[in-house]
Amino acid sequence: NAGVTQTPKFQVLKTGQSMTLQCAQDMNHEYMSWYRQDPGMGLRLIHYSVGAGITDQGEVPNGYNVSRSTTEDFPLRLLSAAPSQTSVYFCASSPAMYRNTEAFFGQGTRLTVV
Amino acid sequence: AQTVTQSQPEMSVQEAETVTLSCTYDTSENNYYLFWYKQPPSRQMILVIRQEAYKQQNATENRFSVNFQKAAKSFSLKISDSQLGDTAMYFCAFTDYGGATNKLIFGTGTLLAVQP
Numbered sequence: 001n002a003g004v005t006q007t008p009k010f011q012v013l014k015t016g017q018s019m020t021l022q023c024a025q026d027m028n029h030e031y032m033s034w035y036r037q038d039p040g041m042g043l044r045l046i047h048y049s050v051g052a053g054i055t056d057q058g059e060v061p062n063g064y065n066v067s068r069s070t071t072e073d074f075p076l077r078l079l080s081a082a083p084s085q086t087s088v089y090f091c092a093s094s095p096a097m098y099r100n101t102e103a104f105f106g107q108g109t110r111l112t113v114v
Numbered sequence: 115a116q117t118v119t120q121s122q123p124e125m126s127v128q129e130a131e132t133v134t135l136s137c138t139y140d141t142s143e144n145n146y147y148l149f150w151y152k153q154p155p156s157r158q159m160i161l162v163i164r165q166e167a168y169k170q171q172n173a174t175e176n177r178f179s180v181n182f183q184k185a186a187k188s189f190s191l192k193i194s195d196s197q198l199g200d201t202a203m204y205f206c207a208f209t210d211y212g213g214a215t216n217k218l219i220f221g222t223g224t225l226l227a228v229q230p
Contacts, residue, residue, distance in 0.1 A: 031216045040123070042205060042220035058217065090159065094216050102149070103218060105159035 002026050006091050006106030013081040013113045021076040021109050023091030029104070030096035032074040036060065036087040037108075043090065049074055050096055081113045116141045118208050120221035127196045128229050134181075135191045135224045137206030146210045148182070148189045149218070154202040162204070165189065193226075201228045 007022045025032065033048035035058075045058030049068040063085060065077040074093075078085060088110050092103040117140045127133035139148070150162040165173045165182050172180050177197075181190045193200055206221040 033217070035218075035220075040222055042118075042120075042222040043218070044220070045217055048217060088157065092159075092218075096216060102161035102164065103159075103216065108157045110157075 004091055004093050004104050004106040006089075006109055008109060009107065011109060011111050013078070013111065015081060015083060015113060017081050019078050019081065021078075021089055021091075021111075023074045023076065023106060024072050025074075025091075025093040025104070026072065027093060027095075027104065028071060029093035030071070032068065032091065032093045033058070033103075034064070034066065034074070034076045035090045035092065037090060038087050046076065046089075078111075081111075083113045085111065086113045087111060116143075116208055116210065116219050118206050118219050118221040120206055120224050122224045123222070124225045124227070126227045126229060127193075129196055129198060131196055132192060132194045133196055133226065135193075135204055135206075135226065137189045137191070137221055139187050139189065139206070139208050141187070141208065141210065143210045146208060148180075149207040149209075150178070150180070150189075150191045151205045151207060151220075152200075152202045153205065153223075154199075159205075163191065196228045198228050198230060200226060202226060 004025045030051045034046040035043040037043045047066040049055045088108050091106040094103040119138045146167045148165045152160045152162045163175045177194045179192045203223045205223045207218045
């Protein structure tokens with residue numbers, strides 16, 4: 001049972017480059033989300049999706065795009081990387097109906113923008 | 115806006131002793147869920163314990179228990195018989211019951227070091 005798979009685990013980008021962080025889940029969860037984790041700030045929600053074809057912004061959406069063409073995949077795109085986007089990124093999924101169910105997290109992507 | 119506050123950036127405890135991590139939150143909702151997640155050095159986020167706000171009984175999971183004070187909006191985590199494997203960052207998190215999504219709001223975390 002793979003759960004939530006994130007790729008890559010590490011990435012270094014130059015300022016201005018673009019890239020896509022991949023996230024896939026095999027649990028048929030409706031709800032998927034992206035968080036960034038920065039020292040002293042906890043995890044902050046970037047974008048989320050309640051199902052295929054539906055996405056919305058979280059707390060810190062600027063500089064990021066998402067799409068949800070299938071239930072399984074929820075990629076996060078950095079359009080033009082900036083040093084302020086240096087962070088650890090987590091993808092998470094959970095079934096939409098059961099709010100007390102834990103969110104399942106990927107192993108994170110450590111992104112450095114130089 | 116809902117917020118979660120963890121006022122202890124770092125804590126240390128001796129192996130086999132008990133430690134309590136603090137968490138307070140702010141919300142106008144009456145129904146919601148609270149969670150404690152553990153993040154060891156591997157970076158993996160692991161659910162430790164959860165609490166439904168409509169339940170008065172405090173949740174327990176083996177050596178982990180919570181003290182949930184709804185009126186005070188407080189949700190502390192007690193770890194008994196601390197083990198070296200408990201060394202990790204601990205995050206308190208909140209999600210409301212009535213919203214359209216499962217958005218989690220996290221605190222800033224407490225880094226716990228268990229000393230041998």
